[in-house]
Structures are given as structure tokens and as C-alpha cells.
Amino acid sequence: KAGVTQTPRYLIKTRGQQVTLSCSPISGHRSVSWYQQTPGQGLQFLFEYFSETQRNKGNFPGRFSGRQFSNSRSEMNVSTLELGDSALYLCASKGGAGTENNSPLHFGNGTRLTVT
């Protein structure tokens, strides 16, 4: 079974630009969540999608948005990039039929975004 796939693996953007990151979950997983990881802040939750609906949202500005498609693939968009947005962006998928909390998160290897 293929794992969680994130593309691209590396990305360099300029301040003020926008970026779209992609995540393909494990087949059959309907929950996809996104995280920002920086050396200073650790892993921070951005948002979670389940069956194309945003189910949870972290404390990030509106510049960070996402969506999920009918095949469970998800995209994350960051507009008006700032230097502080440089980070490793991880996505994770989770199995289960609904709100089961005990299913493990399966992470992709992330997209390393550098904003210059």
C-alpha cells in the first residue's frame, strides 16, 4: 500500500508570492490534516479535512487555506508569502469511518518551503 505522498518535495518562493502544496493520502483514508514544522515552534496544526469538508482549524491567518477533493487528495495554499512561512509542511492521513481518535496519523515526508 502506497504511503502518503507530498509534492513538491522542495520549493523556493519569493516574498509576496503564493504557493500550492499537494498531498495524496493513503488509499481509503478520508481524513487529511496539514501541519507546519519549524525549528522554533515544532509541529503546529493547520487544518483537517474529512470528506471534502474542513473539520478542524488551527490558529493560522487566513493566508493559509486548503481544500480536499472527492478522491481525498488535498491541497494547501499560502498566499502573500512571508519570510516566516519558511518551514517543512507535512500532511497526514488517517483511516477510520468518522471521528475515531485512536487511528494513527500517517505522515508524508513533507514539502520544504523556503521563502526569500
Place this chain on the structure above:
Amino acid sequence: KNQVEQSPQSLIILEGKNCTLQCNYTVSPFSNLRWYKQDTGRGPVSLTIMTFSENTKSNGRYTATLDADTKQSSLHITASQLSDSASYICVVSANNFNKFYFGSGTKLNVKP
């Protein structure tokens, strides 16, 4: 405020030695606690998941303990190997709205 704190921040041990990593949390209402291992440049990989009623769970040389009364967990690594060098992240899940709270991780370096 829901928080997860890990200690130590970093740790250096010799190959073959044991070590214990700590995780304290204030997340409520508690659902479960997970330990993840993250190799450099890779995504985290699940080691263990423990619910309120579980005190100990093992995964090979990794043994996690949970004391729900004191809201503390530990991850014990036995007979460390060079491949154990990684960051170990404690994640606590809250019952409400399926939210996750992350510790900042312990960076373990196993030296030959």
C-alpha cells in the same frame, strides 16, 4: 490551556545504552497519547498509541508508559542503536473535535 511539554530537549547517549524521554501534558478532555519518531528530512512515524486505560505499550525496543492521573508519559528505549538517532515527538489528542497537540520533541543522538 492545552499544552504538551517534552524533556529533555536533546540527549546524547552511547550505542547500546538505555534512555528515557519524558512528556507532560495538560490536554483535556484526554483521548489518547502517541509517540512518533521523526528521522531528519522525513515525516514522523507512529511508535505507540495509548488510551486512558493503558499504562504500558511496547513496540520492539520502545516502551511507552502513561500515568493519566499525573498526566505524564515516558518513552523508554532499550539497547539503543545508531538508527535510533532522531527526534521523538509526543502527541496528545483531545476528545473534542478530534484535535491534536504536539510537544516540541526530544532530539536523540546515539553515538558509536
